[in-house]
Amino acid sequence: MTKAQARQLVVCVNNDGYAASLEKRKIYVALRDAAAEKHGMFRIVDESGEDYLYPRTLFRSIALPLAVRRAVLAA
Template sequence: MTHHFAVCTNNEGFEASLEPRKLYQVVEDEAAASHGMMRIIDESGEDYLYPAQLFTRLELPETLEKQLSDVA
């Protein structure tokens, strides 16, 4: 399973759920993406939809993505 990550660049309106400059795991969701949203595992540990413009996707080396996804 491939894991993807994004960094929060703006948490306006979502201050309790997102921290700016923090790395978040992305759950791929094509339907959400078609509506300008991203499914993110947030501070609660659950995945929720957020406006995609709040994040910048990162391309990380595969070994680092695996290490990050294994962190509980």
């Protein structure tokens, strides 16, 4: 798995209980974590710049054109 395959882009659709850590409608990087996914969680790089587990229900996966995806991941 390449570094790009190990990350996916998601958008926060609900931050109830996590308003200090997540912004609604913001795009986040979700790191692949098989153990977390088995428990219905995403490993998200949040506002602190660190990665933490959050319920998958707070996010929706998004697909972006390749050039936009690269730009978002590089930012």
